[in-house]
Amino acid sequence: MVNNKDLDQTQTPPSSEQVDDVFFLEEEHSLYGVSEELVENVTSAIARNDGAFLVKVAGSLHAADVADLINKLTSDQRRSFIEAIKDHFDPTVLTYLEDSAKDVLLALVGTGTLATALSNLESDDVIHVIEDLDKQQQEQLLDAIPAKERAILEAVLSYPEDSAGRLMQREIVCVPNFWTVKETIEFIHNAPGIPESFYSVFVVDPRHHPIGAVALNRILREEAGTKIADIMENNLHLIPVNMDQEEVALMFRHYALVSAPVVDESGRLVGMITVDDVVDVIDEEAEQDIMYIAGVSESDFNDPVLETAFSRSRWLVVTLINTLIASNVISQFENSIHEKVALAFLMVIVAAMGGNSGMQAVTVTIRALATRELTSTNQLKAIRKELFVSIVMGLLFATILGLIGGWWLKEFQVGFVLGGALFCNMLWAGLAGACLPILVRRLGLDPAVSAGPLLTTTTDVLGYAIFLGLATYFLL
Amino acid sequence: MVNNKDLDQTQTPPSSEQVDDVFFLEEEHSLYGVSEELVENVTSAIARNDGAFLVKVAGSLHAADVADLINKLTSDQRRSFIEAIKDHFDPTVLTYLEDSAKDVLLALVGTGTLATALSNLESDDVIHVIEDLDKQQQEQLLDAIPAKERAILEAVLSYPEDSAGRLMQREIVCVPNFWTVKETIEFIHNAPGIPESFYSVFVVDPRHHPIGAVALNRILREEAGTKIADIMENNLHLIPVNMDQEEVALMFRHYALVSAPVVDESGRLVGMITVDDVVDVIDEEAEQDIMYIAGVSESDFNDPVLETAFSRSRWLVVTLINTLIASNVISQFENSIHEKVALAFLMVIVAAMGGNSGMQAVTVTIRALATRELTSTNQLKAIRKELFVSIVMGLLFATILGLIGGWWLKEFQVGFVLGGALFCNMLWAGLAGACLPILVRRLGLDPAVSAGPLLTTTTDVLGYAIFLGLATYFLL
Numbered sequence: 037m038v039n040n041k042d043l044d045q046t047q048t049p050p051s052s053e054q055v056d057d058v059f060f061l062e063e064e065h066s067l068y069g070v071s072e073e074l075v076e077n078v079t080s081a082i083a084r085n086d087g088a089f090l091v092k093v094a095g096s097l098h099a100a101d102v103a104d105l106i107n108k109l110t111s112d113q114r115r116s117f118i119e120a121i122k123d124h125f126d127p128t129v130l131t132y133l134e135d136s137a138k139d140v141l142l143a144l145v146g147t148g149t150l151a152t153a154l155s156n157l158e159s160d161d162v163i164h165v166i167e168d169l170d171k172q173q174q175e176q177l178l179d180a181i182p183a184k185e186r187a188i189l190e191a192v193l194s195y196p197e198d199s200a201g202r203l204m205q206r207e208i209v210c211v212p213n214f215w216t217v218k219e220t221i222e223f224i225h226n227a228p229g230i231p232e233s234f235y236s237v238f239v240v241d242p243r244h245h246p247i248g249a250v251a252l253n254r255i256l257r258e259e260a261g262t263k264i265a266d267i268m269e270n271n272l273h274l275i276p277v278n279m280d281q282e283e284v285a286l287m288f289r290h291y292a293l294v295s296a297p298v299v300d301e302s303g304r305l306v307g308m309i310t311v312d313d314v315v316d317v318i319d320e321e322a323e324q325d326i327m328y329i330a331g332v333s334e335s336d337f338n339d340p341v342l343e344t345a346f347s348r349s350r351w352l353v354v355t356l357i358n359t360l361i362a363s364n365v366i367s368q369f370e371n372s373i374h375e376k377v378a379l380a381f382l383m384v385i386v387a388a389m390g391g392n393s394g395m396q397a398v399t400v401t402i403r404a405l406a407t408r409e410l411t412s413t414n415q416l417k418a419i420r421k422e423l424f425v426s427i428v429m430g431l432l433f434a435t436i437l438g439l440i441g442g443w444w445l446k447e448f449q450v451g452f453v454l455g456g457a458l459f460c461n462m463l464w465a466g467l468a469g470a471c472l473p474i475l476v477r478r479l480g481l482d483p484a485v486s487a488g489p490l491l492t493t494t495t496d497v498l499g500y501a502i503f504l505g506l507a508t509y510f511l512l
Numbered sequence: 513m514v515n516n517k518d519l520d521q522t523q524t525p526p527s528s529e530q531v532d533d534v535f536f537l538e539e540e541h542s543l544y545g546v547s548e549e550l551v552e553n554v555t556s557a558i559a560r561n562d563g564a565f566l567v568k569v570a571g572s573l574h575a576a577d578v579a580d581l582i583n584k585l586t587s588d589q590r591r592s593f594i595e596a597i598k599d600h601f602d603p604t605v606l607t608y609l610e611d612s613a614k615d616v617l618l619a620l621v622g623t624g625t626l627a628t629a630l631s632n633l634e635s636d637d638v639i640h641v642i643e644d645l646d647k648q649q650q651e652q653l654l655d656a657i658p659a660k661e662r663a664i665l666e667a668v669l670s671y672p673e674d675s676a677g678r679l680m681q682r683e684i685v686c687v688p689n690f691w692t693v694k695e696t697i698e699f700i701h702n703a704p705g706i707p708e709s710f711y712s713v714f715v716v717d718p719r720h721h722p723i724g725a726v727a728l729n730r731i732l733r734e735e736a737g738t739k740i741a742d743i744m745e746n747n748l749h750l751i752p753v754n755m756d757q758e759e760v761a762l763m764f765r766h767y768a769l770v771s772a773p774v775v776d777e778s779g780r781l782v783g784m785i786t787v788d789d790v791v792d793v794i795d796e797e798a799e800q801d802i803m804y805i806a807g808v809s810e811s812d813f814n815d816p817v818l819e820t821a822f823s824r825s826r827w828l829v830v831t832l833i834n835t836l837i838a839s840n841v842i843s844q845f846e847n848s849i850h851e852k853v854a855l856a857f858l859m860v861i862v863a864a865m866g867g868n869s870g871m872q873a874v875t876v877t878i879r880a881l882a883t884r885e886l887t888s889t890n891q892l893k894a895i896r897k898e899l900f901v902s903i904v905m906g907l908l909f910a911t912i913l914g915l916i917g918g919w920w921l922k923e924f925q926v927g928f929v930l931g932g933a934l935f936c937n938m939l940w941a942g943l944a945g946a947c948l949p950i951l952v953r954r955l956g957l958d959p960a961v962s963a964g965p966l967l968t969t970t971t972d973v974l975g976y977a978i979f980l981g982l983a984t985y986f987l988l
Contacts, residue, residue: 068749068762068763068766068767069766069884071889072887072889072890098747098767100766100767100768104766131768221732224729224732224733225732225733230729230733231729233727233729233770234729235711235728235729251709252711252728252729252732253700253706253707253709253710253711253728255732256697256700256701256728256731256732257700257701257706271574273544286544287544288791289791289792289795290544290545290576290580291544291574291576292576292607292788292791293788294709294711294786294787294788310770311770311787311788311791312768312769312770312787314791315764315765315768315787315790315791315794316765318791318794318795319765319794319795319798322795322798322799322802323798323879325802326798326801326802326805326875326879327875327876327879329802329805329806329875330805330871330872330874330875330876331868331871331872332872332875332876336872336876337876337879337880337885337886337894338885341897341900341901341904342904344897344901345900345901345904345905345908348869348872348901348905349905349908349909351868351872352865352868352869352872352905352909355864355865355868356861356865356909356912356913358864359860359861359864359865360861360916362860362864363857363858363860363861364857366856366857366860367854367857370853370854370857373849373853373856374850374853377846377849377850377856378843378846380842380849380853380856381839381840381842381843381846382839384835384838384839384842384860384863384972384976385832385835385836385839387860388831388834388835388838388972389828389831389832389835392807392827392828392831393824393828395806395807396806396807396808396812396824396827396828398806399802399803399805399806399808400803400806400808400812400813403799403802403803403813404813408545409813409814410813413547413548414548418813421817421820424817424821425817425820425821425824428817428818428821429821429824429825429828432821432825433825433828433832436832437832440836496860496864500860
């Protein structure tokens with residue numbers, strides 16, 4: 037798939053000792069990726085304008101590492117590096133590049149050269165490169181691509197973002213079921229336009245509906261005269277072209293699929309998705325959930341300072357509003373606190389315990405929704421379970437804290453109020469933790485984004501209100 | 513890979529209308545997985561002892577769905593279901609089963625039958641099934657497996673858990689580089705013991721060190737006389753047999769690999785890992801991080817009530833201790849609060865804002881460590897960035913809250929103290945949020961487990977202490 041030139045195959049080495057040095061260091065540090073030493077060597081080569089060295093490094097690295105290297109350079113360095121290597125540029129690098137680096141490259145390499153380079157990639161990789169470009173750049177690039185390929189790309193771009201249609205590759209090998217193994221092998225051997233990488237041959241009926249698949253190793257092991265119909269796997273898992281990529285990934289995981297056919301509304305075979313396309317999707321979806329629950333954006337680690345601060349601040353504004361509401365609730369009990377200051381330091385326990393147990397329930401529910409373990413058929417069961425769990429934990433911690441509180445203030449009633457308030461708040465936390473994400477999802481929103489902050493607001497407000505309310509009623 | 517019998521291929525249908533019904537309903541609801549309707553039909557078949565129906569259902573479903581179905585039954589129902597289908601049992605189902613269901617099956621099916629069934633699976637799948645069994649069951653099973661296969665399995669089990677050695681399959685196809693395409697095809701066609709599924713042929717030197725790989729589709733497209741040496745991809749990504757599975761997954765993602773050779777300490781080829789083995793690892797690792805940050809176990813959603821409550825309670829004990837410390841800090845300022853009750857409702861704002869901004873920094877750092885974006889070479893840069901981000905956000909929110917606080921209490925100094933305390937706490941939150949996971953990691957612990965609670969304790973304690981301290985000094 038990747039056309040990396042090996043070190044010995046590139047042209048005359050201008051400073052070969054340095055290159056060996058670089059690789060020795062790299063090997064020592066990590067088994068993959070670009071080492072800091074290599075980055076330093078490259079930046080100093082950029083500084084001394086040693087284009088030959090840069091071409092050599094780029095030629096000897098895996099496309100993923102070239103991209104990694106470019107991503108690690110400053111924008112000026114990126115410009116010089118790309119300028120130096122642009123005539124020996126491996127288009128596969130594009131599929132691994134950050135968006136900002138892609139823009140620099142596009143400006144330097146020029147639409148025409150890039151279009152030619154892209155035509156060496158498979159359609160799913162080309163889509164991956166161009167779908168993130170802005171409308172104008174996209175059109176310029178598409179115009180420079182030959183009409184036939186452009187038509188295919190435009191068809192793919194017409195599918196919704198994050199759908200199976202965007203993920204699939206159009207290049208597939210299809211044969212009819214009455215062919216023999218020999219005919220199939222000859223077809224693969226001779227037909228033009230065979231895809232660069234594929235693991236299975238699809239079997240289609242005259243209407244081009246998929247009816248089976250045969251793995252390549254199976255074809256190699258069968259006798260020449262065997263009919264495809266007799267060896268094909270006919271338990272296919274068809275993927276509708278509009279299926280969301282998250283669903284596609286879950287389906288691949290569920291059946292441990294390696295590749296699956298994609299069909300349009302009329303059931304015709306239009307492409308295939310392979311497991312390597314799905315790996316990134318699985319990871320992205322889980323990553324999104326982690327980041328959203330914590331209130332940060334996915335690209336946070338690589339974003340510049342101001343962008344990061346701005347993006348995180350938006351989430352903190354929610355916390356600010358929440359905590360102002362909670363603060364306002366407390367202020368309603370000003371007199372009670374004035375009379376019994378201990379309430380001020382006990383109330384924070386009720387709020388914190390409720391908040392944390394609620395986050396446990398919310399996180400479990402968000403993930404179960406994301407992995408489709410939680411569906412409309414078992415949601416009542418899940419809510420009931422959270423209710424029972426929070427009753428058990430509520431009783432446990434109410435007892436522990438009640439005893440601690442009573443002993444600390446030498447007042448039996450304080451322990452009673454503390455335990456009672458804690459039990460109510462934890463019960464609410466568990467129940468709301470299970471119900472809120474389900475409700476948010478039903479409203480068509482992403483539960484990972486909104487359920488967490490919503491929940492902690494309620495556990496804070498409720499925690500303070502119940503505890504201070506009970507205390508005012510029973511203790512003063 | 514999976515030997516599912518299609519619906520029409522099973523023996524005489526005893527109650528075929530029902531089966532059709534079942535599938536109609538299932539199709540309507542979801543594209544994959546087992547529907548609640550099917551589960552209901554199966555439980556009623558179990559109740560009326562309709563073994564033939566159960567065999568038919570099991571035979572028509574994908575192994576993953578049979579496992580899904582068994583996982584959804586109660587333990588009595590599991591027993592009856594497995595009893596009914598045990599003579600037609602597809603061993604692949606085992607690879608998808610929950611541990612508790614595996615035990616039931618083992619007891620009912622018997623070691624001998626199971627051993628025979630297992631010998632039809634590839635070594636990585638067998639390992640997946642037996643590695644979670646307890647020592648005694650494992651030995652019983654191994655004893656029932658023929659000596660040659662047992663030796664292979666024992667060799668694999670000698671590799672550390674979660675290592676590449678456990679993940680790989682031993683069954684690989686190797687050829688020398690001087691062979692032609694024709695010789696290779698004939699070897700694959702005729703050799704006994706060729707693996708069930710493979711996508712590439714590995715090329716080895718006389719010492720059995722891997723020197724290249726050729727994808728099967730490449731072999732099919734080249735001329736018969738072409739030398740393997742001329743078409744092999746020689747840019748291999750070797751995986752040491754002891755490499756942690758998390759590293760393996762990251763390497764697969766980095767290079768978008770489909771399969772990679774595994775080598776032992778002396779560099780000999782001992783197996784291969786394919787991308788479908790890695791999909792689960794990627795997902796598990798991300799899932800672990802999400803769950804640990806929230807303080808729940810990975811299997812939480814499927815655990816019974818008491819187990820869930822116990823496991824979550826252990827995490828809440830940490831919260832309890834944290835909040836008792838914070839509560840104790842507040843109690844030191846009893847007199848200040850008594851004098852100015854407003855401090856009690858303003859202090860919670862400082863703690864909450866510090867806690868949430870700290871969790872943002874902690875989560876980003878934990879994930880960057882997990883994905884190896886954050887390494888020892890760029891950690892200073894990452895910490896510096898967090899520092900700047902928290903200065904920006906600290907100034908922003910200190911100003912906003914200072915104004916709100918001053919206006920609320922009609923006291924300029926209150927706003928000043930509130931803003932100052934908030935700024936200090938957010939600065940600490942950002943700095944500690946970046947440093948704590950790195951330190952925890954350096955101590956050899958999992959940052960996802962411990963960094964979050966550690967951090968919120970400090971932001972709570974520090975938030976209350978700074979605010980109440982400053983207030984006592986400046987306002988009273």
